[in-house]
Amino acid sequence: MKQSAMVLIALTPLSCWAASAEEEALQQQLDLLRQQLIQQNQALHQLQARLEAVKTSKTTGTAVATGAVAGTAASVPQNEATRRTPEAGRSTEDLMIEQHNVFDRAWVLDFGLSYQHYNRKDLALRGFLALDAIFLGEINLDRVRSDQWVADLVTRYTLNDRWQLELAVPYMLRSTNYQTTGKENSSRDFEEQSVTDGGLGDLSMAVYYRVLAEDEDWPDLVWNIRAKAPTGKDPYGIEVDTSESGNLITPKELATGNGLWQLSTGFSLVKTLDPAILFANLNYGHSLKGDFDDISYQPGNQPGSIQIGDWYEYGLGVAFALNERFSLSFNINQRITLESEQGAEGFPMEKVTGSDANAASFGMGATWAMTDKLSMAVNWSAGLTTDAPDYNIGIRFPYRF
Numbered sequence: 235m236k237q238s239a240m241v242l243i244a245l246t247p248l249s250c251w252a253a254s255a256e257e258e259a260l261q262q263q264l265d266l267l268r269q270q271l272i273q274q275n276q277a278l279h280q281l282q283a284r285l286e287a288v289k290t291s292k293t294t295g296t297a298v299a300t301g302a303v304a305g306t307a308a309s310v311p312q313n314e315a316t317r318r319t320p321e322a323g324r325s326t327e328d329l330m331i332e333q334h335n336v337f338d339r340a341w342v343l344d345f346g347l348s349y350q351h352y353n354r355k356d357l358a359l360r361g362f363l364a365l366d367a368i369f370l371g372e373i374n375l376d377r378v379r380s381d382q383w384v385a386d387l388v389t390r391y392t393l394n395d396r397w398q399l400e401l402a403v404p405y406m407l408r409s410t411n412y413q414t415t416g417k418e419n420s421s422r423d424f425e426e427q428s429v430t431d432g433g434l435g436d437l438s439m440a441v442y443y444r445v446l447a448e449d450e451d452w453p454d455l456v457w458n459i460r461a462k463a464p465t466g467k468d469p470y471g472i473e474v475d476t477s478e479s480g481n482l483i484t485p486k487e488l489a490t491g492n493g494l495w496q497l498s499t500g501f502s503l504v505k506t507l508d509p510a511i512l513f514a515n516l517n518y519g520h521s522l523k524g525d526f527d528d529i530s531y532q533p534g535n536q537p538g539s540i541q542i543g544d545w546y547e548y549g550l551g552v553a554f555a556l557n558e559r560f561s562l563s564f565n566i567n568q569r570i571t572l573e574s575e576q577g578a579e580g581f582p583m584e585k586v587t588g589s590d591a592n593a594a595s596f597g598m599g600a601t602w603a604m605t606d607k608l609s610m611a612v613n614w615s616a617g618l619t620t621d622a623p624d625y626n627i628g629i630r631f632p633y634r635f
Contacts, residue, residue: 328601328609329553329561331632333513334504335442335456337395341635344388348628352380354620377413382406384435398442404435406466406490414482425477431467431488436496438462445501453505453512460498464524466491470540471528494542495522511553513565519545523583529576537579543572543590559603567615568594593622607634 330336331344355377386404393399413426440460448454469489476483500517521542530536551565571591577583597615604610611630617623 328603328611328632329511329513329555329563330504331609332599332601332611332613332630333515333551333553333563333565334454334502335390335398335444337392337398337444339390339634340392342390342632343635344390344630344632346384346386346388346628346630348384348386348626350380350382350384350623350626352378352382353624354378354380379411379413381409383408386435395447396444398444400438400440400442402438402440404437405432406435407432408488408490410488412482412484425479425482427475427477427482427484429484429486429488431490433467433490435466436462436491437465448504448506453503455501455503457501458499458517462496462498464491464493464495466493468493468526470526492521492542493526494524494540496520496542497522500547509554511555513549513551513553515547515549517547519547529578538581539577539579539583541575541583543574545569545571561601563599563601564596565598565615566594566596566618568592591621592619594618595622595626597626608632 327336331342336342384404384406386402388400388402390398390400407430409428409430411426411428413424415424438460440458443457444454445457446452446455467487467490470493472489473486474483475486496519498517498519500515502515503513505512521544523539523541525537525539527537528535529538529540547567547569549565549567551563553561553563555561569591571589571593573585573587574589575583575585595615595617597613599611599613601609601611609632611632613626613628613630615623615626617625
């Protein structure tokens with residue numbers, strides 16, 4: 235009995251020591267789990283904050299890059315952390331510059347070069363149709379081919395997140411080939427003449443006001459007003475050359491402007507529906523009446539007034555940002571011009587028959603962010619109506635300061 239009692243007394247301290255060690259181990263595990271829970275909560279809050287930043291950045295059409303959560307930055311090598319990475323959302327910003335406006339850049343300098351081609355054939359029949367099959371009379375076929383190159387420099391200065399100013403300076407080079415046949419009712423007699431000319435075009439100045447900033451329910455809406463000054467060579471009173479046969483009359487010079495002050499206003503809007511970007515614009519233009527020393531078809535001494543018809547134009551398109559530096563866009567544009575008016579000095583203004591126009595085109599474009607500040611935008615369009623250019627090709631290089 236005494237021996238068993240002594241054994242029991244010896245085991246009692248050992249059991250107490252084991253229970254204390256187990257309690258300490260459980261407490262350590264509990265502290266570790268609490269620490270892990272705190273870290274997970276911190277990572278959750280950071281991810282939630284970045285999600286809110288991405289939603290907010292949609293007001294400017296740009297995406298915010300997702301950063302690493304706490305605890306992982308230390309595992310990134312120093313050279314990787316300091317390496318310069320492309321700006322997120324640049325392809326979206328380039329699209330906005332091409333089709334709309336960007337108000338988060340203080341100054342943008344945009345150089346562009348475009349080429350347009352026209353090919354027109356006019357068949358004039360003066361006579362009558364005998365036996366419903368034989369035409370008796372005069373046949374005249376005219377063909378005009380025109381190539382036009384325009385180099386322009388556009389600068390935009392942003393006053394704040396609502397107002398922006400723009401100035402565009404174009405230089406134009408034109409080459410036109412005139413062809414005619416049908417001299418003395420013959421389909422074999424053929425004449426042609428080419429004219430090449432160039433010079434400063436009409437300067438334009440614009441003011442943009444941001445009416446609405448894009449959010450989840452509303453698109454980005456910008457109102458604009460533009461004034462175009464008659465700094466180019468006007469088409470009135472230009473001397474002409476007449477061929478020996480008198481069948482072909484061509485101008486000695488080619489106009490680089492219309493000679494009139496023009497005012498226009500309209501709206502443009504953009505809505506981001508990831509991954510697509512929808513854009514549209516609607517504009518109205520009016521020309522002021524101008525007085526000229528000679529408005530006759532053949533130069534003489536016929537002073538008078540000219541007023542080009544008002545016009546309405548719209549554009550619709552969709553774009554896709556394929557990645558942070560490259561995007562594609564598709565668009566359709568149409569411009570309807572009303573008839574112009576002219577009047578000799580001392581006589582009332584009269585409408586010019588056939589001076590109205592309907593020019594519609596379908597186009598596509600691509601933008602590429604070459605560097606952090608320089609981008610390249612290529613555009614191509616094909617005419618859908620006879621008044622539109624047969625095709626148009628353009629390239630632009632916007633540079634952000």
